Amino acid sequence: MKELGIGIIGTGFMGKAHAFAYRAALAAFPDIPVPRLEMIADVNEALAARAAHQYGFARATSDWRALVNDPRIDVVSITTPNTLHKEMALAAIAAGKHVHCEKPLSPTLADSAAMVAAAEKAGAVTQVGFNYIKNPLLKQARDMIAAGELGEITGFRGIHAEDYMHDPESPYTWRIDPVGGPGVIADLGSHIIGMARFLLGSIAQVSADVRTVVKSRPVARGAAERKEVLVDDVARILVDFGRGCGGTIEANWIATGRKMQLGFEISGDKGSLVFTQERLNELLFYRAGGDSRNNGYVKIEAGPQHPPYGEFCIAGGHQLGFNDLKTIEMGEFLRAIGRGEKATPDFREAYEIQKVVEAAIASSQRREWVKLA
Amino acid sequence: MKELGIGIIGTGFMGKAHAFAYRAALAAFPDIPVPRLEMIADVNEALAARAAHQYGFARATSDWRALVNDPRIDVVSITTPNTLHKEMALAAIAAGKHVHCEKPLSPTLADSAAMVAAAEKAGAVTQVGFNYIKNPLLKQARDMIAAGELGEITGFRGIHAEDYMHDPESPYTWRIDPVGGPGVIADLGSHIIGMARFLLGSIAQVSADVRTVVKSRPVARGAAERKEVLVDDVARILVDFGRGCGGTIEANWIATGRKMQLGFEISGDKGSLVFTQERLNELLFYRAGGDSRNNGYVKIEAGPQHPPYGEFCIAGGHQLGFNDLKTIEMGEFLRAIGRGEKATPDFREAYEIQKVVEAAIASSQRREWVKLA
Amino acid sequence: MKELGIGIIGTGFMGKAHAFAYRAALAAFPDIPVPRLEMIADVNEALAARAAHQYGFARATSDWRALVNDPRIDVVSITTPNTLHKEMALAAIAAGKHVHCEKPLSPTLADSAAMVAAAEKAGAVTQVGFNYIKNPLLKQARDMIAAGELGEITGFRGIHAEDYMHDPESPYTWRIDPVGGPGVIADLGSHIIGMARFLLGSIAQVSADVRTVVKSRPVARGAAERKEVLVDDVARILVDFGRGCGGTIEANWIATGRKMQLGFEISGDKGSLVFTQERLNELLFYRAGGDSRNNGYVKIEAGPQHPPYGEFCIAGGHQLGFNDLKTIEMGEFLRAIGRGEKATPDFREAYEIQKVVEAAIASSQRREWVKLA
Amino acid sequence: MKELGIGIIGTGFMGKAHAFAYRAALAAFPDIPVPRLEMIADVNEALAARAAHQYGFARATSDWRALVNDPRIDVVSITTPNTLHKEMALAAIAAGKHVHCEKPLSPTLADSAAMVAAAEKAGAVTQVGFNYIKNPLLKQARDMIAAGELGEITGFRGIHAEDYMHDPESPYTWRIDPVGGPGVIADLGSHIIGMARFLLGSIAQVSADVRTVVKSRPVARGAAERKEVLVDDVARILVDFGRGCGGTIEANWIATGRKMQLGFEISGDKGSLVFTQERLNELLFYRAGGDSRNNGYVKIEAGPQHPPYGEFCIAGGHQLGFNDLKTIEMGEFLRAIGRGEKATPDFREAYEIQKVVEAAIASSQRREWVKLA
Structure with missing residues (x-):
């Protein structure tokens, strides 16, 4: 199997996660192209050099364009703030690279559309970092739904709530600059929207209440001066799936106490599934019928019977962590490149997710249901 | 303390629950009027007689009017199908009785308004069977919210889902006859709407998706002939509380696997509470701040520190059950009568809950937000 | 069905629990003799009178002998401290009564043996208050074990831990007077030993570590003077069941944080069961085999499919509480009396439980395994 | 920081886990010597070569002695069956290497003593693969205990139960050959004994019941011929810690349904901790006192406030998996080598654990308490 030269732009939270994943991918997946850890870029050259050393990449640069255009690089991971995604992705695609971009794809639907168009025209393999759906138990969930084990799907309740913005005194940062x-x-909602689509398919229409709860924040920790907040803190969405069932989706970053309440409950007329990323190695399954005296929710624990768990550990009960999900993601990306196939979720899927985001915002502003094209 | 003669109309699920509660109320609450178990009515005279014997009531009748007009009866419990509530309640009020009526109050808002008007004009003490809010831990929750322990409330997520109608082949019954x-x-939604109001106060506006999922049901178990279903199976509601925070409410009787998923998550900027009736003796509480190394959700277990738990058992850990909640309800009702005070939730509160129900239905039909007067 | 005149001795924690139970028993169980609430005795006459009024008993007395000898009384419930059990039970038996006695039966095995002998000679129906095994889910557990659904049983892990004595500064009380x-x-261990026997049968031998952890306690809250503690705080027991499997049992009243950690895990070669009284309406069941992708522990939720749950509520999910278990206990007692059958657990079973207690203490003192005769 | 040449012997379950860990260690821990992935040995040369490629090691060999003696190798990981540990470890130590050896250290206490002696004489840094105690939450637990947050410790309940041998028809394998x-x-018990020592210190004496439950197993899947099993399936141990508190420990590989029930409950007079590896990112903490109305078990969720979680992910809620624990283990090992310090748990600690194992077996055979020297 051929090698693929890897370049990562960004050395923050996700830059490190990508590095872990690329380092582990071949160890987990012998069938993928060998990732050659080639270069890391960060606007701060010292950070780039330190990261390259620590993560075992051959070279470092402060110039992302140098990385993107480097002939020894085949794959570019973009982990910078999303205001930068478009420019970097277009440049990488123009240079003939395959591109992994962290979510959300870009600040605006138009920019994302341009990225999709460029990637598809160039034939680049793309992927966007909706890592949570790489959980083996979510594949199991999707398989069960597709196989009809829940019967006709009658409802979806999805949520992604955390609390990193819950304190009204936590300062105004780039994260809440509307330029992004x-x-x-966009930040959390895109995950649960993507998960909903992964499991149940397209969303046909939405009615949403998207609101800013903390109206202003101090310009710095403890500062008296405050700045008006223009982006949303909570989004509550009524959804109508293309397949006919209804549901709700909530995204919330002021959900005090919640660190990773990303999950769902899916009901069908023959069964149901319940999942929360708070216990990512567990999936609850209820199957209607049978002996009611000993029926109930089954707690499925992740194990080698749920591929590709077994590539990380041959015994059940040991559990995968977040970085393992990221490794699965990167492994699938590299495998797709090796096979010349589409990776998932790709730029187009990220764009479809963003369309739901935009439709929800429009619905909230207009106080009416909005159909997705 | 004076005695109160008790009459119960109906001997089904709720009739029995009322009987248990009236039998236990004084044992739990020494400060209430003594309930004298006087009469039980059921259209089936044999059932009435059997119930009177079994529940320790002095007399039985097949004529609810006889019960309502009996001079030795002070308190009437109405546990019949809700199409009958209005006539019975009005007659009882006219006869000078205090009236407990099971929820929902009546099939239509207009009927409920008439019941409210009659009760208030007559000065009857009324109560409606929203039993779940009688849980000592819900009082604790309300106290904590009122005391500001969660800070400013920023969100509510409420649900009441069960699965008794999940099977499309379960037959058409009175329960889904739109005359009711x-x-x-109405059936489950009223519980969670009432709980939301109990905890957070009034709801100002709603946007809802209320739908019939199982479009037809067999006229009898296994029958080939089917009848069109005209009432809703699932209601998903975006809500805006009068206090300013938003939220969602779901009512669902086709939630396969769920037997009592009645609960909520309430977020404030300083803390949060999580509850499900599936574990009715537990309340989760998160308080922001403190030492992050050992902070997290606290599982509060019901005990005598949560009145009136201690009236049932002086030691924590022993747990209350559903019938105990019903006993608390009846105890409060009798106490209110004894003191000449309002009981809660009374007819008016049930009417307010029903207004939210009606607004949600209107919203769903008109596909727009609906304000509550 | 005939009536049975009921007398209760004692008006404390358990006296009240018995009163609740006798009041509810017929409402739950139409097939039992009608309990006529006849008399309550308490050494404090005012308490007795107040209790009789509150619990709906006809008469009160400060003289338990008057109660025991009253011709209108058929059934005596003894809920006093266990130093008094023997005298009261023997007197009641001598007077021809059926006797329910709270656990533990008496302070010494010899006294308990005398109680068993007297009861059996007189043909009295007896019962001892090991209420937790009256849980419908424990009947379900026992049925599943008996039916072979777990296969050959290979292990038992049982515990009853609470924390009411965890604070070394909580004062010396009657509870820790060795005269009792x-x-x-004896206090908690008897419950889990009884549960073990209920589920798996007799215990053949034990090796135990029974120890006093808090060596002295203040004579009163905050007092400087301390008194040496002579009774055990924790008992840890290796057990060997007569059926051949091994296990462990722990009793602990200094288990800080635990309010009702009474439970077990039972493994068989084909399945397992896990239970804790902390969630008394849930039973976990694992069945080996099947499709490993969706197998796991099933959370069985109590419902009418688990008799006699349905006598309390016709719908699942509503949950029983502690007082309901006590009602089941009393219902079974009265039914057994009505039918002239043995009730369970009777004095003899309590005596067998106490033999395990004594064997464990002997084992701990002698530092060796002790066989049960 | 200098480099360390790494060699791994064995390519099975643990060989792969070590490879993942060495690949990730520097990315997680910038302060450790750079691990240079040098060589993998497996008796099967093709497996060795494939593993070296997949895990990114420079060379492969079928001759473990070649690896052990290779001058470019500084660190040897031994992941072979434990019958081979001693010979390999002694050879590696003799060759001047630092040695990580999987648990248990060796089949016999005498062999383990020889390994300890050799390592200590040579000044080799050693570590044994008790990976679960590397969990950041277990460090947190130990810190809390050491800081007195639980007060005086009064009890320990530890268990490691799984079910990989639960089926009596699963065949006889090397795992149950007593030569090992x-x-x-030894297999699971050593983990929970090690965890007990990690948290609470030395064990002073034990009384145990160690038994073979499945007396024979088929020589192959489905074979009629069976072979007598000579090793234990379940061990139940009463323990007395050197610090004075008592406890129980269970090891069980026939605990049907359990995939990773490795955990404990520790009680102190001021608080308690509860942990299970089944939810390795959660730790329950109860602190006595405070407002009883909102006190209870706190669910601590792992986050960057629990070092070194933050080296894997800067945000809470993302969760570590088994391979991350292994990375922490290897990171600590390499750091200790770099600093010329002892790593933990080292050969001596593994030997101390094994002494407890042997004492328990002796106790069970002699049916008496056995003191540890």
């Missing part, structure tokens, strides 16, 4: 696009509905 | 009013939004 | 018999091994 | 030493008490 919407607030929580 | 709406479907799940 | 052993400490936690 | 004891059964579950």
Whole structure:
């Protein structure tokens, strides 16, 4: 199997997560192209150099364009703030690279559309970092739904709530600068919307209440001066799936106490599934019928019977962590490149997710249901 | 303390629950008037007689009017199908009785308004069977919210989902006859709407998706002939509380696997509370701040520190059950009568809950937000 | 069905629990003799009178002998401290009554043996208050074990831990006066030993570590003077069941944080069961085999499919509480009397439980395994 | 920081886990020596070569002696069956290497003593693979205990139960060949004994019941011929810690349904901790006192406030998996080597754990308490 030269732009939270994943991907997946850890870029050259050393990449640069255009690089991971995604992705695609971009794809639907168009025209393999759906138990969930084990789906309740913005005194930061696009509905909402689509398919229409709860924040920790907040803190969405069932989706970054309440409950007329990322190695399954005296929710614990768990550990009960999900993601990306296939979720899927985000915002502003094209 | 003669109309699920509660109320609450178990009415005279014997009531009748007009009866419990509530309640009020009526109050808002008007004009003490809010831990929750322990409330997520109608082949019954009013939004939705109001106060506006999922049901178990279903199976509601925070409410009787998913998550900027009736003796509380190394959700277990738990058991950990909640309800009702005070939730509160139900249905039909007067 | 005149001795924690139960028993169980609430005795006459009024008993007395000898009384409930059980039970039996006695039966095995002998000679129906095994889910557990659904049983892990004595500064009380018999091994240990026997049958031998952890306690809250504690705080027991499997049992009243950690895990070669009284309406069941992708522990929720739950509520999910278990206990007692059958657990079973307690204490003192005769 | 050449012997379950860990260690821990992935040995040369490629090691060999003696190798990881540990470890130590050895250290206490002696004489840094105690939440637990947050410790309940041997028809394998030493008490028991020592210190004496439950197993899947099993399936141990508190420990590999029930409950007079590896990112903490109305078990969720979680992910809620624990283990090992310090748990600690194992077996055979020297 051929090698693929890897370049990562950004050395923050996600830059490190990508590095872990690229380092582990071949160890987990022998069938993928060998990732050659080639270069890391960060606007801060010292950070780039330190990261390259620590993560075992051959070279470092402060110039992301140098990385993007480097002939020894085949794959570019973009982990910078999303205001920068478009320019970097277009440059990488123009240079003939395959591109992984962290979510959300870009601040605006128009920019994202341009990214999709460029990637598809160039034939680049793309992927966007909706890592949570890489959980083996979510594949199991999707398989069960597709196989009809829940019967006809009758409802979806999805949520992604955390609390990193819950304190009204936590300062105004780049994260809530509207230049970066919407607030929580893009940051967390995109995850649960993507998960909903992964499991149940397209969303046909939405009616939403998207609101800013903390109206202003101090310009710095403890500062008296405050700045008006223009992005949303909570989004509550009524959804209508293309397949006919209804549901709700909530995105919330002021959900005090919640660190990773990303999950769902899916009901069908023959069964149901319940999941929360707070216990990512567990999936609850209820199957209607049978002996009511000993029926109930089954707690499925992740194990090698749920591929590709077994590539990380041959025994059940040991549990995967977040970085393992990221490794699965990168492994699938590299495999797709090796096979010349589409990776998932790709730029187009991220764009479809963003369309739901935009429709929800529009619905909230207009106080009416909005159909997705 | 004076005695109160008790009469119960109906001997089904709720009739029995009322009987248990009246039998236990004084044992739990020494400060209430003594309930004298006087009469039980059921259209089936044999059932009435059997119930009177079994529940320790002095007399039985097949004529509810006889009960309502009996001079030795001071308090009438109405546990019949809700199409009958209005006539019975008006007759009882006219006869000078205090009236407990099971929820929902009546099939239509107009009927409920008439019941409220009659009760208030007569000065009858009334109560409606929203039993779940009688849980000592819900009083604790309300106290904590009122005391500001969660800070400013920023969100509510409430649900009441069960699965007794999940099977499309379960037959058409009185429960889904539209003459009885709406479907799940009245049957279960009223509970969670009432709970939301109990905890956070009035709801100002709603946008809802109320739908019939199982379009037809067999006229009898296994029958080929089917009848069109006209009432709702699922209601999903965006809500805006009068206090300013937003939220969602779901009512669902086709939530396969769920037997009593009645609960909420309430977020404030300083803390949060999580509750489900599935574990009715537990309340989760998160308080922001403190030492992050050992902070997290606290599982509060019901005990005598949560009145009136201690009236049932002086030691924590022993747990209350559903019938105990019903006993608290009846105890409060009798105490209110004894003191000449209002009981809660009374007819008016039930009417307010029903207004939310009606607004949600209107919203769903008109596909727009609906304000509550 | 004939009536049975009921007398209760004692008006404390358990006296009240018995009163609740006798009041509710017929409402739950139409097939039992009608309990006529006849008399309550308490050494404090005012308390007795107040209790009789509150619990709906016809008469009160400060003289338990008057109660025991009253011709209108058929059934005597003894809920006093266990130093008094023997005298009261023997007197009641001598007077031809059926006797329910709270656990533990008496402070010493010899006294308990005398109680058993007297009861059996007189043909009295007896019962001892091991209420937790009256849980419908424990009947379900026992049925599943008996039916072989777990296969060959290979292990038992049982515990009853609470924390009411965890604070070394909580004062010396009657509860830890050795005149009342052993400490936690009798108070809580008897429950889990009884549960083990209920589920798996007799215990053949034990090796135990029974110890006093808090060596002295203040004579009163805040007092400087301390008194040496002579009874045990924790008992840890290796057990060997007569059926051949091994296990462990722990009794602990200094388990800080635990309010009702009474439970077990039972493994068989084909399945397992896990239960804790902390969630008394849930039973976990694992069945080996099947499709490993969706197998796991099933959370069985109590419902009418688990008799006699349905006598309390016809719908699942509503949950029983502690007082309901006590009602089941009393219902079974009265039914057994009506039918002239043995009730369970009777004096003899309590005596067998106490033999395990004594064997464990002996084992701990002699530092060796002790066989039960 | 200098480099360390790494060699791994064995390519099975643990060989792969070590490879993942060495690949990730520097990315997580910038302060450790750079691990240079040098060589992998497996008796099967093709497996060795494939592993070296997949895990990014420079060379492969079928001759473990070649690896052990290779001058470019500084650190040897031994992941072979434990019958081979001693010979390999002694050779590696003799060659001047630092040695990580998987648990249990060796089949016999005498062999382990020899390994300890050799390592200590040579000044080799050693570590043994008790990976679960590397969990950041267990460090938190230990810190809390050491800081007195639980007060005086009064009890320990520890268990490691799984079910990989629960089926009596699962065949006889190397795992239950007594040449490899004891059964579950060594395989799983060593983990929970090590965890007990990590948290509470030395164990002073034990009384145990160690038994073979499945007396024979088929020589192959489905074979009629069976072979007698000579190693233990379950060990139940009463323990007395050197600090004075008592407890129980269970090891069990026939605990049907359990995939990773490794955990404990520790009680102190001021608080308690509860942990299970089944939810390795959660730790329950109860602190006595405070307002009883809102006190209870706190669910601590792992986050960057629990070092070194933050080296894997800067945000809470994302969760570590098993391989991350292994990375922490290897990171600590390499750091200790770099600093010329002892790593933990080292050969001596593994030997101390094994002494407890042997004492328990002796106790069970002699049916008496056994003191540890």
